[in-house]
Amino acid sequence: MAIETTADRVAIDDVSMVYDGSNGPVEALREVSFAVDPGEFVTIVGPSGCGKTTLFRIIAGLQTPTEGEVRLDGDVIDGPGPDLGIVFQEYHLFPWRTVSGNVGFGLEQDGTPAPxxxxxxxxxxxxxxxxxFGDTHPKDLSGGMKQRVALARALAPDPDLLLMDEPFGAVDAQTKAKLQEELLDVWTETGKTxxxxxxxxxxxxxxxxxxxVMDREPGRVQEIVDIDLERPRSRSDRAFGSYYEELLGLIEY
Structure with a gap:
């Protein structure tokens, strides 16, 4: 059933993806549907092989689904654009450019005046x-700082949607916790979806x-769980632990 999109920032509508495998068709995604409100922070989680990255690439306009569509503010996403800010696990920074040069790259391409x-x-x-750190080059930055540069670069065109694919997966636990808090601060400040x-x-x-929560073989939405907790959130809170056990049970069932 098609999703009503009048108030949605993003609508993923019956998205399916089938690849041609060596032993026949491989169904990576089946009829994935959900919507995201403006200003909402939605996380996608699931076991390996559930199609999270494939879904991400389709939402980002980097891949075309076999069936279904993704809409941003009612318009079908058919490729990358300034309305989409994308942050990957790998930083993909230009090593020959300074931090400022990396952050401003997209603005240069769009012809934004220098001042x-x-x-x-x-x-x-x-x-x-x-x-x-504007005059610093990426080689002189820590992993956490590089990811901050990537985030700033994604935010530079003032996108309607910020897409992040396991952006903190390559940093240590302490840096990860700090980046999570900083991301929430940026989200609160900017109001981005x-x-x-x-x-x-x-x-x-x-x-x-x-x-x-995604399920695999094929990748599909198993359940969507509302997290009714005030921020900041702590793993030591009983309610947090209850959500953890619920999600773990869904993923491991």
């Missing part, structure tokens, strides 16, 4: 906690207003 571009970049570096893919149940609960 406006500099102001926007400086604002974003302050937002992600990197003011004073966020779709965040993760394999980490604790991360999904800590960040999300709702958690979309």
């Amino acid at each position: 406006e571009r500099r102001e926007r970049v400086e604002q974003l570096l302050e937002t992600v906690g990197l003011d004073g 966020v779709l965040f893919v993760t394999h980490d149940i604790e991360e999904a609960i800590k960040l999300g207003d709702r958690v979309v």
Whole structure:
């Protein structure tokens, strides 16, 4: 059944994906449907092979589904664009460019005038906690700092949707916790709509207003869980633990 999209920022509507495998067709996704409200933070979690990354790439306009469609503010997504800010686990920074040069790259490509571009970049570096590092090159940054640069670059065009695919998967636990808190600060400050893919149940609960739980073979939505907890959230809270056990049970059933 088609999703009503009048108030949705994003609508994933009966998305299916079939690949041609060496032993015949491989069904990666089957009739995935859910919607995301403006300003909502939704996390997507599931076991390996459940199609999380395939779904992410389809929402980002990097892949075309076999069936179904994804709409952003009512318009079908048919490719990447400035309305979509994308952050991957790998930073994909230009090593020859400074931090400011990396953050401002998309604005350069869009023809944003230099004075406006500099102001926007400086604002974003302050937002992600990197003011004073504009002239630094990526090789001189820690992993956490590189991911902050990637986040600032994704936010530079002021996208309607921020898509994040396991962005903190390559950093240590302490840095990950700090980046999670900083991301929530940025989300609160900017009011962006966020779709965040993760394999980490604790991360999904800590960040999300709702958690979309994916199942595999084929990848599909098993359940959507509302997280009714005030932020900041702690793993030591009993209610947090209850959500963790619920999601773990869904994934391991």
